[in-house]
Amino acid sequence: MMLEKVTLDDIQIGVKAVDWKDAIIKSSKILLEKGSIEDIYVEEMIRVLSDVGPYIVLGKHVALAHARPEYGVNELALSFTTLEPPVEFGSENFDPIKLIITLAAIDSNSHIEMLGELADTLMNEKKVKALFDAKTKEEFYKILKA
Incomplete structure (x- = not known):
């Protein structure tokens, strides 16, 4: 279970970005x-x-930043970043983005279970809204783990 391995160090709250490129960086x-x-x-x-x-x-206000494993992935990892203010990514239906989940997968299969866990979390609209509204890493972490 990858979400169980997420720590406070894997979370950033209220990051300011000038555009989607800056948000990815x-x-x-x-x-x-x-x-x-x-x-x-x-x-x-x-x-x-x-x-x-x-x-x-992926959906309303959420992006899953990732690339292919051969482009410099050293280990399976996941991080969460909330953006304040939200940033336009060019998605007509789901902008602006408030949460970026950054995924590093070491191969084509290792992250499948993690994506299932993320899907369960992201389908809970009340939980996702609470994640968007979290003011501290600790608050975000507690909501994510609930």
């Missing part, structure tokens, strides 16, 4: 500092999003 900071990903991974997330469009936007 800032949301990747935790995984870069931990050594879970390399700089090329962040560059690839931005490149693909520029080329393909906002495919990482």
